[in-house]
Amino acid sequence: MEHSSSVLRVENLSVGYDGKVILRNLNFSVGTGEIVVLLGSSGCGKSTLLRHLIGLLPPLSGRILFGDRVFADAQNPGSEEERDNVLRRIGVMFQSGALFGAMTLLENVLLPIREFTDLPHDLAVICAEMKLDSVGLLEYAHYFPSEISGGMQKRAAIARAIALDPKILFLDEPSAGLDPVTSDALDRLILSIRGKYGTSVVMVSHELASIFSIADRAIFLDKKTGGILDEGSPESLRDRSVHPEVAAFFNRGNSQKGR
Amino acid sequence: MADGFRVDGNRVILSGSLDADTVPGIYSQVIKAFPADTQIVHEVDVSSVDFYDSAGLAMVSGLSDKYRVVGAGPEMTKELDSFAGKKKSAVLQVPPRPGFFESVGRMTASGAAGIRGILNFTGESVFHCTDALLHFGSLSRREFMRVFEASAADAVPVVALISFLLGLILAFQSAIPLGMFGAEIYVANLIGISIIRELGTLVAAIVMAGRTSSSFAAEIGTMMVNEEISALKTMGINPVRYLVVPRILASAAALPMLSVFADLCGVAGGSFVVISLGYSFRSYCMHAVSFVGASDFLGSLFKAAVFGVIVAAVGCFRGFQTGFGADAVGRSVTSAVVSAIVAVAFADGIFAVVFFCLGI
Incomplete structure (x- = not known):
């Protein structure tokens, strides 16, 4: 899928809270209408990163841009009004629905x-x-x-x-706690929203079936180095990643499917 | 005339962008230009619209109920028709709301279930509290001391302040009428008997209802919401034994102490007024205790222990009644405080009658 311009851009972002750095120097962008999934083992900072992206936590360093508007900048926090303007242009779905x-x-x-x-x-x-x-x-x-x-x-x-x-939608584990049929229906809904409104989607998910059916790109976060370990389409990560953690993540799913 | 809006005979021509920013202005002008109650069918032409968002689509959909919409592109037509069709065919589900008789039946049944719940809870609490008193070693000392500290020691400042002010105000108000009879010194007697026999205990109990009963309801209510109570049950641990017994016993021990403290502070508050009237502290004390017998003091301590049990039990009971949802714990806490204060006032009335009959 071709993504002409980036809706979300993350530059040298370090995330964490209470003085603790969890992920450092992240750089990635999300194109118009692109569906990006954040992956990684439990506790690697996926949800924390998501909380930074939706403005619930301030960045420790670096900055986050939506389109050409700076949303959060560690050096220059900016005005509340500017931030609120950006927040109106993004949609968030929490794990519990909220x-x-x-x-x-x-x-x-x-x-x-x-x-x-x-x-x-x-x-x-x-x-x-x-x-x-x-x-x-x-x-x-x-x-x-x-x-x-x-x-x-x-x-x-x-x-x-x-x-x-919204130009971009953030979803925190949309499939968590749902049966496979409902989860599949939710995936189709996300795709239809992207088709209808051209919305970009950033989601945190562990559901391999869901990842393969909707994600254009997966960003695999690493707990040990606190950075991005690998990045690419879910299929390319599964088939060609040189990192054993990434292979283990996807192969566990394969072994489950083989049962 | 605003951009994006032009009137041509009985036709409104919309153009440019229909988005959340432009729609409110355009919509009000269309409505103003063509009141919907006229006989002529007006047309809204959207063929020159270059962009529309959900607000724009909602406006065209809203206008299509009153006017004839023409010139919509295939995509807009498809979306409008799909929504109009679904809205027409959608059987708007109405959540099952009970009728009058069903409501009465449900209320009666829930009232009966509530009474059964109170009886069950009372029975279980009495059984487990008695058992814990007989086998005191089995009681969780740590939990007991934690609750005791929170409900007694932490409540001292607020109880001291309220009872001190109560004694002061009571003395001040009664000094005026008693002074008219030259009996100002009897203010001390009045303060002594009313604070020690009645008000000190009541103030301590009401403070405890506000602080402790609410905190018990919130703690246990949150545990209910998080399914921690279910976890205790599946481990074979009786939640009443584990959670309620230490709270009831600690409160029953704490409230008499708080009550004595309230008595002292209340009497001290009264002393300021009497001393300022020219009497010595010694004569104030002599008068204050002259009316108070041992039975008054011991009776108030007994009442305080019973109030402690009531306040703690009501808080725990309301906590166990917590339902689901964000406001469930809040509702439990509110009902715990209200019920605890009502129960304390009710019990105090019963004590007044019983003490009168016994001549205490």
Whole structure:
């Protein structure tokens, strides 16, 4: 897949918290409409990196750019307003879905539309209904999150994340806790959103099936060196990577499949 | 006239970009130009639109309910038709909401289940507390001391402050009417009997309901949400024995001590007023204790121990009742504090009647 321009660019980024550096000097970019998956063993810093990319943690060094806008810079923190402007252009789905329990699905999706646009109420509702329709939950618009299944909650969380037509979507382990059929449906939904809106996706995942079916590129993070160990399409990493950790990661999946 | 909006007869021609920034202005102008209640069917021409986002699509969809939309490209037509079709055919699921009779039935059943829960919990707590007192060595000393410190020692400053101010205010307010009869020194008697017999214990119990009962409900409630209670059960550990017993016994030991402390601070607060009226500290003390008998003091200590049990048990019980969801723990904590204060007030009323009948 050809990716003309980069939506997200990470330059010399060091990530960590409480004075502890977990990953250092990372450099990578994500193109328009590209789906990139962050891989690595447990505790290697994938989720921490994701938290930096969505602005929940400040970078220890280096910077993060969305398009040509600087989102986070360790040297020059920049204004809150500028940061908020960027945050409106990105969508995030947390592992648990993080839907607001006291609101219906429609109200959950309406929240960012109401907060960040001047759309009149009737149009905002139509907009939210369209988003729920695109994840197949229009019929459940008036349900509360506690009244629907885990897979539906994740789809609703995606609907909320794409409410403002973000250029890039961050997904933290979208398949975690889902059965293979639901997980497959979620993968297809992510692909359809990319197809429809041209959204780039950065996701953390351990699900090999999901990685192979949707990811254009995988970035394998290394716990020992605290950097990027290998990078490329999932197939090329599986077949041609010279690093034993990468081979072990993908071959474990093969042995499982062979059973 | 704004960019992207032009009126031509009974037709509105939209052009340029329809996005979240331009849509609000364009939409309000279209509505203003063509009120929807006229007889003529107006047309909205979107053939000159170069770009639209979700907001733009939502606007065209919204307009298509009131006007005839013409000139939409194949992609927009497909999206609009798909959404309109689904919206029409979508059987909007209504979550099952119970009717009147079902609600009454459910409330009755849950009320009965609540009473059964209270009885079960009370029975289990009494059994395990008695067992722990008989075999004191089996009690987790560390947990007991942790709870004792948190509910007694840590509560000392707030209990001291409230009871001191209570004694001061009580003395000040009663000094005025008693002074009219030249009986200012009897303020000391009033302070002594009311604080030691009643108010000191009550203040300590209410502070404990606010601090300790809420913290028990939050701790156990969070454990419920995290399935830690289920983990205890599957390990064969009785959660009441493990979590409730140390809390009840520690609170029952802590509250009488806090109550004595509250008595001292309350009486000290009253002394400031009486001394400022020109009486000596010694005569204040003599008067303050002259009305108070040993039975008053011991009775208040007994009451405090019972209140300690009630406050801790209510907090733990509400913690175990925690449901699921983000607000579940918050609701448990609120109901723990309210129930504990109500239960303490109720028990105090019963004590007043019983003590009166026994002549204490």
